[in-house]
Amino acid sequence: MKALPADLAAVCRRMQTERSVGLAVHERPDTDALGAAAGMLDLFAQLGVESRLHVDQEEILPFEERHFPLGTVIRGLPLAGLPLYALDCGSLERLALPLETWDGIVVNIDHHHDNARFGDVVYVRGEASSTSELVCDIARALELRPSLQAAEALFAGISFDTGHFRHDSASAATFDTAGWLVGLGVDVTTVFTLLYEQGSVEALRLWARAIAGARVVAGGRALVATLLLSDYAAAGASEEETEGIVDSLRSVDGVELAALVKEQSRGPRVRVSLRSSSHDVSEIAALKGGGGHRLAAGFSSDDGPVEVTMWLSSELEKRLLTASC
Numbered sequence: 001m002k003a004l005p006a007d008l009a010a011v012c013r014r015m016q017t018e019r020s021v022g023l024a025v026h027e028r029p030d031t032d033a034l035g036a037a038a039g040m041l042d043l044f045a046q047l048g049v050e051s052r053l054h055v056d057q058e059e060i061l062p063f064e065e066r067h068f069p070l071g072t073v074i075r076g077l078p079l080a081g082l083p084l085y086a087l088d089c090g091s092l093e094r095l096a097l098p099l100e101t102w103d104g105i106v107v108n109i110d111h112h113h114d115n116a117r118f119g120d121v122v123y124v125r126g127e128a129s130s131t132s133e134l135v136c137d138i139a140r141a142l143e144l145r146p147s148l149q150a151a152e153a154l155f156a157g158i159s160f161d162t163g164h165f166r167h168d169s170a171s172a173a174t175f176d177t178a179g180w181l182v183g184l185g186v187d188v189t190t191v192f193t194l195l196y197e198q199g200s201v202e203a204l205r206l207w208a209r210a211i212a213g214a215r216v217v218a219g220g221r222a223l224v225a226t227l228l229l230s231d232y233a234a235a236g237a238s239e240e241e242t243e244g245i246v247d248s249l250r251s252v253d254g255v256e257l258a259a260l261v262k263e264q265s266r267g268p269r270v271r272v273s274l275r276s277s278s279h280d281v282s283e284i285a286a287l288k289g290g291g292g293h294r295l296a297a298g299f300s301s302d303d304g305p306v307e308v309t310m311w312l313s314s315e316l317e318k319r320l321l322t323a324s325c
């Protein structure tokens, strides 16, 4: 093996000596988490290691699950003592698995800048675009070529976390990795269509409701939209069909901060997505116990949607109109 950074080498060594492992991802796993999982499952298979993705009983997987080579996703913990590979997850508390009874080795592979660096082997790169990109680094270090299906899932993970290569997290290394995956046969249009062109008329009507009702804050420097359960019902859309709304709010000229407040029928009463072009929104999310990235973060709350919308509007206004932001 070529000279590798010590943490990457440690992960590779560990993977080569495993016999059977469990994989875990963050709660409400997104395309990057599942893309990274699909990539790791493929690498482990090539190394002759048994591996399965584990999530909690109630966890809802996004539709990509059907298109990614994830094998049989196990509902519940791996066998006691198995090494657990945590992917795309900033802290043990955010894993889509209850770990109170866990006593095995934990390998932490992630790109969140606020990662708690938990676990016995830590491969965390805050500057990486995505965990899928880190899994590609592992594949290349191990001199393994992911299968076409796994390569597509990894490309999808990178595309998703960079807003299809728009955000500044898309570095020269990211494009190099994407080029490597295209070289393995990934069809860019196929992945784009899967991720961004699966919308329904109902989802479009939901977008219309969110955008039509968005509150203009701080003279147009922020937009805050709210979706109530009654909006989903009126549009005929499901609560999962909100992807991209907050980014479209953020894309408006002059908007520095955008927020989408979503009322939920299960789990915490409200979930909030925050986006910015320049301000650290993970700081705002942390005020309510959430987290994420500097320019994309979120939190959940058991307060009502109107209350959360009012709090956010005044918090964003205060930050934008003072020097603190």
Ligand SMILES: [Mn+2]
Binding pocket: 032, 033, 088, 111, 129, 130, 131, 161
């Ligand atoms: Mn990610």
